[in-house]
Amino acid sequence: MRASSWTRRMRTCLWIVMCIACASAAPARDRGTDGQFSERRSRHFLLLQDVDIDDYTGVDGSRKFERDVLAVLEHAYDQVRDVLGIAPDASVRVVVYDAGVYDREFSGLFGFRSAGFWDGAIHVRAGVRVDARLVGTLHHEYVHAALEALGGRGRFPAWLNEGLAEYFERPFGFRGLASGEVGQLRRQVAAGAWIPLEALSGTGFARLGGHSAALAYLQAFAIVDLLVRLGGEQSLERLCERVARSGDVRRSIKRTYRRDLEDLEAELIASLG
Numbered sequence: 001m002r003a004s005s006w007t008r009r010m011r012t013c014l015w016i017v018m019c020i021a022c023a024s025a026a027p028a029r030d031r032g033t034d035g036q037f038s039e040r041r042s043r044h045f046l047l048l049q050d051v052d053i054d055d056y057t058g059v060d061g062s063r064k065f066e067r068d069v070l071a072v073l074e075h076a077y078d079q080v081r082d083v084l085g086i087a088p089d090a091s092v093r094v095v096v097y098d099a100g101v102y103d104r105e106f107s108g109l110f111g112f113r114s115a116g117f118w119d120g121a122i123h124v125r126a127g128v129r130v131d132a133r134l135v136g137t138l139h140h141e142y143v144h145a146a147l148e149a150l151g152g153r154g155r156f157p158a159w160l161n162e163g164l165a166e167y168f169e170r171p172f173g174f175r176g177l178a179s180g181e182v183g184q185l186r187r188q189v190a191a192g193a194w195i196p197l198e199a200l201s202g203t204g205f206a207r208l209g210g211h212s213a214a215l216a217y218l219q220a221f222a223i224v225d226l227l228v229r230l231g232g233e234q235s236l237e238r239l240c241e242r243v244a245r246s247g248d249v250r251r252s253i254k255r256t257y258r259r260d261l262e263d264l265e266a267e268l269i270a271s272l273g
């Protein structure tokens with residue numbers, strides 16, 4: 001899932017425009033069988049969109065929204081295939097909800113305000129346009145879909161699953177930790193608030209409260225950022241293959257980076273200064 005931390009990063013409008021220009025959505029549009037969702041396909045995705053979105057975008061606006069969402073998702077597919085070597089054969093189902101409907105239906109699922117989640121389908125809270133926030137959410141949730149396609153449900157510990165999702169939220173240009181994030185992590189360590197990675201090794205962060213969840217996502221991202229600094233992006237593909245095959249994260253880390261998990265965590269903390 002993805003916590004709602006809209007201000008954490010900004011993406012360029014250029015990237016969004018580029019995605020939209022590459023749209024490959026199929027032209028057909030059908031009403032869902034329950035009359036509440038419209039349906040649209042692209043090469044790797046099936047999009048179901050809450051028709052209430054028509055109320056404020058108009059049908060033409062809604063169609064544009066669908067095309068734009070699918071273009072972003074296809075770009076996410078390409079990025080994950082190129083970096084992690086994961087290319088699911090089956091179409092990934094994506095449900096886009098009117099923001100009010102999303103909040104009403106799903107606000108009780110998490111201890112923090114969410115923007116989207118994966119539960120076998122990608123569910124996202126829509127806005128009136130495909131903005132930077134929604135682009136980030138779509139990239140994030142697609143990583144969960146791809147990892148599950150590779151290894152099955154629950155195969156990846158939350159810190160790695162969420163850390164990779166956070167990493168791919170940054171689809172354009174520099175993906176490393178921002179200086180403000182390094183400072184935030186440093187303060188977290190100084191305050192004794194660092195969450196041990198072992199405690200982030202369950203299947204998700206859903207039970208964490210808002211503040212803890214934000215820290216957990218940042219820590220998870222920081223570990224993946226360290227993995228990239230140690231072994232390059234290409235090491236992530238080897239790591240994911242090993243975790244998916246064996247289910248043994250410690251051994252996979254050791255084989256890929258010649259370090260124990262505890263050593264990686266200590267190295268990250270030391271690198272914060």
Ligand SMILES: [Zn+2]
Pocket residue numbers: 001002140141144161162165
């Ligand atoms: Zn997530």
